[in-house]
Amino acid sequence: MKTACFVDGYNFYYGLLNNTSYKWLDLRKLIEQILYIQNPSFQLEKITYFTSPIKPDLARRGVLSDEAQKTYIRALKSSNIEVIMGRHKLERARAPIYKKGEKADRNKSCDIWLLEEKETDVNVALYMYRTALLESQKLANDLSKIEQILLVSGDTDMTPALKMIKEDFPSMKIGLIFPQRENLKRTPPGSLIELADWSRKVVKESELNQNQFPDRIPTKKKPILKPSYW
Template sequence: MRTAFFVDGYNLFYGLLAGTPFKWLDLPALLQHVLQVQQPESQTTSISYFTAGVKPNLASRGILSKQAQDTYIRALKARGVDVYFGRHRLEPGRAPRFVDKRTPASRADQVDIWQLEEKETDVHLAISMYRLATKQTHAPAGERIDQIVLVSADTDMAPALRALREDFPELWIGVILPHREGIRREPPGSLLECAHWTRRLITLEELRIYQFPPRVPTRKKPACKPEYW
């Protein structure tokens, strides 16, 4: 089956890679591996990666975090991944004050906060999946996409998957949850019920095996693994 992957980069990083020594992930190789295990006859036709740029003033390592993300994206592009950027919006706001877990949130007790919100990436990802499905109606038989695989655990994607199942019943839908082995998480049922198949976690051994080499050749200077990764 000709397969197109759509990756929620933010969800992938914080669900699978943050806090590990495996951030230099060879994403195309890992996805192809999962696909071959699930469907040995399938082939990857495209990988679309959706993310938003790091804001250095809010990152744990400042400008180094931004440089690391830029370098990783260069490596992804060099391996044929299509990368699409949203943005972050930072605005002042108010939210209920946290007292403790036993005390419920109250609108009568609020504090000033900074609200950091990722914008445009989810909508862009959902629209891109649907547009690709729409284009298959007029694509030559040998070039049609048979399957779309979403890499995300974000339940905001459920309406898009549901629409794909209803409007394009011939199209297969897969979901890879970016959940790491050893961390217990409840699988998002709204995503699972929309998929023909689901991969529920990635093992630590898979993360270890599917890493880029320290230097990834690009059209310009090589993309080199960040030192602190």
């Protein structure tokens, strides 16, 4: 079953890779492995990865974080993964002051910097729906036809998109990988799982360990080197 995979990069990173030694992840190999375990007939045709550029001034390691992200995106592209960039929006805002044991009160608020990732959710939704639409127009015996959409995300904002795909293109199968390590205890969102034909609720640490890029990735131009602090 030919499969197109769509990865919510922000959700994937903070759900699975943050504060680990597995950030140099070969995403294509990982997805291929999980698909094969789920069903050996599943065939990965393409991966689209959605993220937004880091703002160095707000990153933990500043410019180094920005350089690491750019390096990783090069590594993803070298493995034939399409990368779609959104943006971050930073603006002044007000929010209720947090005090332990007290409820949020708008009358007790303070000025904050509000950082939001923009465009990623809508990009993921539109790319999935467009894929389902275009593939539905192909003949049943077209060997290039995508038969399954795989979403890698735990974001319930994806629920309306999956619901529409399910309703408008009932022959399109939907798979879901919830980006969570096996030792964490977050509950996968039921609204996504209910719409999926199958789901993987955890990614094993052994799978992350087995599917790392080499420290040096050769290319036709400058080689891609694993960030030193990863």
